Amino acid sequence: MGAFDQAKDKAEQMKGRAKEKWGDATDNESLENEGRADELKGKAKEKWHDVQEGAGDKLHEAKERMTGNRDENR
Numbered sequence: 001m002g003a004f005d006q007a008k009d010k011a012e013q014m015k016g017r018a019k020e021k022w023g024d025a026t027d028n029e030s031l032e033n034e035g036r037a038d039e040l041k042g043k044a045k046e047k048w049h050d051v052q053e054g055a056g057d058k059l060h061e062a063k064e065r066m067t068g069n070r071d072e073n074r
Contacts, residue, residue, distance in 0.1 A: 005049050012042030 019035030022028075063069075 002049075006046070009042050009046040009049065012045065013039050014042075016040070016042060 016035045016037070016039030019038060020032050021035070023030070023032030023035055
């Protein structure tokens with residue numbers, strides 16, 4: 001996962017946690033729930049990016065095995 005994507009996902013999670021805490025402090029259940037949703041969305045995006053990266057790595061490895069090329073820099 002790229003550093004930019006990772007930072008965006010973490011920022012979304014932090015924003016969600018802040019909303020959740022603010023909603024709890026102000027007794028605003030709607031804001032609290034919105035914060036939980038934002039945090040979960042950020043975590044889901046982070047996991048999705050991890051899966052994409054892992055799949056890309058596996059695809060690259062399979063291609064190397066099929067062609068007999070080995071990229072020593074990876």
